[in-house]
Amino acid sequence: MNKSFTENLNMKGHLTISKIANGEEEILFDEKNVIVSGFGVGMAYLFSKLGSTNIADYQIDRFQLGVSGNTGAQVSSTFQLSSSLTSVDQYTTSGLDSNLFAFTGTQIKNGANSTSVFCRIPFTKVTKIDDRSVRYTIFLDEDSCNSLLPLNEIGLFMKNPRGDATDSSILVAYRYFTSIQKTSDFGLMFRWTISFG
């Protein structure tokens, strides 16, 4: 049986979600995640030299949260969240001082462009754990993503592998998790580690 690219590379993802309240941290979720085919597409653009000539465009610098996650979406062919948040305000809770930088951008969905809302992952939150592991830390503070349907899915995106004039991002990792009703009483910390080999 032929292995996929990610299997050949022994590429794995692991997501931990913690609730931060009153200075204490409680782990709510701790599971592996699926690396979707979009990662391989990005790598194909890189190694074929068909895509962007700037290596930063192949980096994971944004994420989405959603509210309709399900186990059926945890397959390598997934190219979008089941129901991602649809506005900047949903991330930043209008009127409050959220730490998130949410914006509207272009997402590549099954080869076609579509307008979507993303949140930036600052480079300072990208940590090289060792020669073959990277961790992305995403923190939703008390003023972020409140008063929504329970959050239960998250996706990581590669910035712009095609090198389009306007960044066109592609889903590279996805995870459905047990529903979390986000309120202003606590923050949520997502620690997402991707390892190879």
Place this chain on the structure above:
Amino acid sequence: MLTVGFAELITDVLTVNPALRSIPSASSILDTSNYTFNAVSLGKDSEGFFQHGHTLLSQTFNQSNAILSSVLASSFGPIIGLPFLQAASGEWLKFGVFNDQFLTTLRYNTQSPSSYHVSATQLQLSAGPFPYNSNPNYPSVYDNRLERASTRSGAEVLRSFSYYDLGHYMNPVIDPAAATDFIPEISSLFAYGASAAYVSSLWNVMGYPPSGNTGKFRLVSSVNSLNAPVVSGTLSGVFNTQGVIDKKGFINVNPTVNAGNYNLGPYISYPTTAIPSNPTVNLNVRIAKGDATALALLGGVNHIGVWALDIKEMLKSGLNPPYVWNNINNSRKYKLIAKVTLWENILNHNDSGGISGLVRLNENTSSSFTNEGPTVELEFNFK
């Protein structure tokens, strides 16, 4: 097979600081050409580097050889443990005339008598007290070279050199400054006429032939028949003619994608049903004419390695980008990211239609090959 080097490369891609773009002297670190397929190398089983055409026949020297007819006495007088032939006049024999400057291989196969069968050599030599294991290393994801054991040439005098032992075929013919690579003991021989240039002249027992039809080869049936070879000819190294191979045997990948030809070495291509529906990238490698013949006589090819630039190592040693290709003075450092290991020798050949298999490889006789030599398409499927 992807190695851990590939995993490290991807990790580097994901974690290089994008803010370098704002620093003019460092922004080229972000150039994607630093993070793709940059070079290819070819190799075989490690014990094969002791055998085949790597052997200096002068170690069982034939004194009837015309070049040394002036030698009145042959004595192996070790200096610092190295054997040398000392002419009566006291003039030290220059290394370059070993094997009369021919890439010389002893043939043991009786079938296809004008071709060279590695298997026959393995059978012959395994009958002796030191069996020859001609199996290449099984591939491991942790490999950082093609063959894990030493691949220093079996030529006895060369084994004392600290010349490169990289796990694959090297290309000393273009090495203009080999002196710096000699171990300190060898430098004392300079007073006796030894010279750095002789390392490059020893391509005939080490690796790729030079450009310009200046290389020579001969296939012989015995040590006593050096002057009556089964087949002989001149060799012109294609990689060296194209200037795409450095002294360490790294063959530069053509920076132009879909070149459709091998004029500038191996090249990258992709299927017509392009990404993303078919995220497949191919790396096309050809071993042609003089290169194919030389490597066939040296034991063939069982490994193909794919290399990326080792940015970290280069920055650590003070080398800043851009990392421009220069075959003579290549400062690039490489990391193995993928390899293919085959039980079968890619350069297996046979006599056909009365024509030597070696001649067919060397001269593309009757257009034996579509691309002038055996080609290999390495498919990287990113699905």
